[in-house]
Amino acid sequence: MSAARISRLAVIGAGLIGSSIARAAREKGLADTVVVSDADPGVRARVRLLGFADVVAETAAEAARDADLVIACVPVCASGAVAAEVGPELKPGAILSDVGSVKGAVLEAMAPFVPPHAHLIPAHPVAGTEFSGPEAGFAALFENRWCILTPPEGADPEAVERLAALWRGMGANVEAMTARHHDLVLAITSHVPHLIAYNIVGTAAHLEETLTSEVIKFSAGGFRDFTRIAASDPTMWRDVFLTNREAVLEMLGRFTEDLSALQRAIRYGDGEALFAHFTRTRAIRRSIIEMGQETAAPDFGRRPAPGAAE
Numbered sequence: 620m621s622a623a624r625i626s627r628l629a630v631i632g633a634g635l636i637g638s639s640i641a642r643a644a645r646e647k648g649l650a651d652t653v654v655v656s657d658a659d660p661g662v663r664a665r666v667r668l669l670g671f672a673d674v675v676a677e678t679a680a681e682a683a684r685d686a687d688l689v690i691a692c693v694p695v696c697a698s699g700a701v702a703a704e705v706g707p708e709l710k711p712g713a714i715l716s717d718v719g720s721v722k723g724a725v726l727e728a729m730a731p732f733v734p735p736h737a738h739l740i741p742a743h744p745v746a747g748t749e750f751s752g753p754e755a756g757f758a759a760l761f762e763n764r765w766c767i768l769t770p771p772e773g774a775d776p777e778a779v780e781r782l783a784a785l786w787r788g789m790g791a792n793v794e795a796m797t798a799r800h801h802d803l804v805l806a807i808t809s810h811v812p813h814l815i816a817y818n819i820v821g822t823a824a825h826l827e828e829t830l831t832s833e834v835i836k837f838s839a840g841g842f843r844d845f846t847r848i849a850a851s852d853p854t855m856w857r858d859v860f861l862t863n864r865e866a867v868l869e870m871l872g873r874f875t876e877d878l879s880a881l882q883r884a885i886r887y888g889d890g891e892a893l894f895a896h897f898t899r900t901r902a903i904r905r906s907i908i909e910m911g912q913e914t915a916a917p918d919f920g921r922r923p924a925p926g927a928a929e
């Protein structure tokens with residue numbers, strides 16, 4: 620199915636994800652006009668300087684006016700407020716979407732504000748970094764990454780295809796599933812791993828002062844990787860854990876049981892159990908690499924760190 624071209628694309632929230640979408644849409648010519656808005660006047664001023672938007676709108680409502688597609692790129696708990704602001708502006712046939720890391724809560728928060736003549740199609744690009752803000756985005760962020768669409772029951776297939784076409788245009792591979800299933804899968808693949816990183820880095824920080832400074836001095840490999848993840852945006856991750864509570868607690872329960880089994884194997888010197896476990900997990904890493912998805916941690920070879928000389 621060929622999807623109709625996007626005349627006006629409105630991006631609400633110009634941080635890492637919103638600015639990456641605006642840059643990719645402009646660079647790849649996916650929309651005639653890219654309008655960007657952000658609640659923070661300082662961010663709007665930086666977007667003007669960075670020049671990745673055709674228009675910088677003062678409000679979300681102004682950005683959404685006459686847009687074919689509006690994408691909320693804000694922390695999950697702000698998605699309802701954005702929908703309330705843009706809902707009355709949505710023209711017939713317009714699509715309202717988002718990029719939130721949790722989908723059930725977003726659907727619930729946004730749906731009441733979408734008029735019957737418009738379409739709500741939530742989405743989640745499974746691509747990101749530990750950086751935030753308009754300087755952190757880059758057009759190649761979504762290339763060869765998944766974008767998961769979670770259309771509600773009865774969603775218009777043409778609208779779904781139109782949104783899917785935009786994500787494919789930005790280089791993503793698109794898949795659709797229910798919001799509930801998304802939240803369960805992402806709880807184990809993304810949310811619990813972030814919690815583990817926040818926890819282990821916190822534990823290191825709570826050690827006595829001399830030990831903490833040695834942890835920092837000698838950190839390499841494993842711990843260093845955790846510190847990258849634990850540097851991720853506090854607002855974003857607070858919202859993820861507040862809104863995907865049930866699935867995260869379910870996966871954390873399983874995680875804790877498995878950790879206890881490993882702890883027991885160490886206590887009783889059960890080398891066979893440890894070896895069998897590590898062999899199974901090594902195979903999972905290999906299958907991820909074979910699927911070409913091993914780059915969950917972004918490499919700086921693909922883009923400069925914000926603030927670094929280009």
Ligand SMILES: NC(=O)c1ccc[n+]([C@@H]2O[C@H](COP(=O)([O-])OP(=O)(O)OC[C@H]3O[C@@H](n4cnc5c(N)ncnc54)[C@H](O)[C@@H]3O)[C@@H](O)[C@H]2O)c1
Pocket residue numbers: 631632633634635636637656657658659662679692693694695697700701718719720721743744745746747748749750751752753852855
């Ligand atoms: N960072 C990642 O790795 C990543 C990856 C995939 C999806 N996501 C999701 O994308 C969304 C945005 O994340 P980000 O990393 O781009 O965050 P960010 O902090 O870089 O940017 C968020 C922007 O939203 C603006 N904002 C907040 N409330 C607003 C409102 N009510 N109206 C207008 N603007 C508002 C903020 O001023 C900020 O500029 C989150 O829901 C997050 O879960 C993030």
Ligand SMILES: O=C(O)C(=O)C[C@]1(C(=O)O)C=C[C@@H](O)C=C1
Pocket residue numbers: 719720744745746747748749808809810848851915916917
């Ligand atoms: O690589 C990173 O920095 C990320 O954490 C990206 C990551 C992930 O967990 O894979 C984080 C949250 C998003 O919802 C999607 C992607």
